[in-house]
Structure formats: C-alpha cells, structure tokens
Amino acid sequence: MGRFHRHPDGTVHQHDHDDRDRGRRSRDVGDHSGYETGVERVAVLERILGENDRTADANRRDLAAHGVRTINLMSSPGAGKTALLRRTIPALSPEIAVGVLEGDIATSLDADALADVGAAVSLVNTSAGFGGECHLDATMVRSGLGRLPLEALDLLIIENVGNLVCPAEFDVGQDARAMVYAVTEGEEKPLKYPVMFRTADAVVVNKIDLLPHLDVDLSAFHANLRAVNPSAVVFELSARTGEGIDPWLAWLRDLTRR
C-alpha cells in the first residue's frame, strides 16, 4: 500500500509514509506538479459520487412519499436473485404489492421471467452508452421508477446487475441492501468481496438443497461473513424448493410495515 503518482510520461512513483495518521499526513502541494509558475491549486473537496448520492436521496424521498419501501438486491451472476423473486413475490401477494426494477446489461429474460408472478416490472438495460455498465446507478434507477405504478406498490425490489464488485459502490436510493450468496460459490467469498458483504443488511444463503452434493463448509462461510460484517441478518434457504423461505418473507414483511 502506498501513494501512487503517475505522470503523463508514464512514470509512476509509489512510496509509503511512516505516519499514516490522516490528520497529520502531509500534502504534496506545489512542488510535486513540476510546473514552475502560474499554476494554482484550487480546493474542491467533493465526493466523486456526490451527484449519484444526491439522485439516490431524491429517489429515496420519492419512494417514501409514495409509501414504498425499497430493497437493493445484489449477487454474483447466477446466484439466484430472479429465482428468489419468483418464489418471494407470490408468497407476499396479495397483502404486499411488489414492484421489481430489473437491471440487466442486456436482454429482457429476467424481466420476462417475473412478468407471470404478479409483479409490476420495469426493465433497465444498462448497455446504453459506453459498453454495458456493470451496475445500476441512481440515475438509471430514477429512469426506471417512472415506469412503475408507485402509488399502487408497498415494496420495490431493485434487482441489480449480477456482479459482486461495482453495485456495492452505488447508492440507488434503497432502504436496505440485501444480497444473495449461493452455497456453490465457495466459503471464501466474503473475504474476496468484502465491500459487497460488508454493506449488506441481509444475506440470503441460497441453494441449500444442493448441500448434500457439495464439499462447502458453511460454518467457515459464516465465520468469514462475520469477520467482515458482524451485523447482517442471514437467511439459509432454497429458492428452488422453498425450504427456509419463511424467515426471509417475515423480514420483508417487517421491513415493509416499518
């Protein structure tokens, strides 16, 4: 770990500082730049994602004004987000009206899979512009909200792009972050993707029906999860068979009524 400086000519320096206390760290002002005169340093002090965060707050306010609670559902590709929603939405209906904002790099396959379970679905493909964005940001979610009947909804589930890295960095205006982890992914995942696991309020451990066929050590997974996130609520279930689904449904009902 150190401080990286890269110059336009490609030279890179990296050096460590003995004193890593933030308050006393010296700043490289002036002489670092190599410009003789006429260059002036202007303080900015703005969060890089400040604009995203302001849009996320606007989403949160609009959703709250319509009485809608919102979950940002994240996972790696294929962990079972859509399968979990297909199991969850009919079980909550009709007492809780669920909407889904479906984020995918391309195709409407997931949105189509949810259309027949009684949810209002808004699809946001992230492939517009510079390749396919690997995450939903607050502005993409805002565009998708306009296509949902918010006044008729109690709960909005934002199914993020399947990815354990980038979605964790972007606030989209949710009330809670939930993630799906499949037991087929290996017990070390919380250590490899600590930001995703650390920021989750709830972790769904999915595909437990496959445990008899796997060598995975679930107690090691739980220990790794606790090391990066001591407070997340954890649900072990199978979206395929429905085993263990009730505590997850209870958590959603509780969140919706809060």
Added chain:
Amino acid sequence: MHELALCAAIAATVGDHAGGAAVRAVNVEIGHLRQVVPETLQFCWTLHNEGTPLQGCELVVDHVPAAIRCRGCGDRTVLEEPLLVCGSCDGTDVELTSGEELSVTSIDVDRRAR
C-alpha cells in the same frame, strides 16, 4: 470495473470548479476499501478525456489506507486485510476511521492557458 463511470464523475466535478481555466492536474483521494484499481483508473482517465479540454490533465491519486479504531482498547489498526478485527486485542467492536474516501480534493489550474 466501474472506473470509467468514476472518471466521468470526476471530470464533471472538475468542470464545475475550473471556471474555464486549463486544468493541469486533478488530485483525488481514494480509500483502500473502495474497489478502485489505480492503473485502471489512470487508463480510464486518459480514455475518457481524449478529445476534451481535460486531455493531458494528470490524475494524482492519494491512496488512503484502511484503518479501524477499537472501542474496547482504543488502539488503532491499519488493515492489511479487510477484516474488522483489532490488531492489539482481537476485539471486533471497531469503527472504521479511514479507507472509504472517494473525493476530488483539489485541482491545479493554469489561469494563463486557456
């Protein structure tokens, strides 16, 4: 993977503060717990700025270590791994004191060059 999106956000922030002056360097602070690869960020910065007024502008990344303070013993630990455990007493009741920074701290502008 989201470095290009970050570069677009950095460039927008810089534009808001440059007042039309030529920007020679942008100084950003990025915490160790942010999932940003410095080399990728530099590559995306160059790519994003091609053909724009920021072409050739340097991106200076101040990489901030992740650190925690233990509520039990009060000690401070710089994290080498993302495990929220006190290095002195193994306590887990800790607060993160740095490592989540993601900010544009300042810009170096040349008001003579337009």
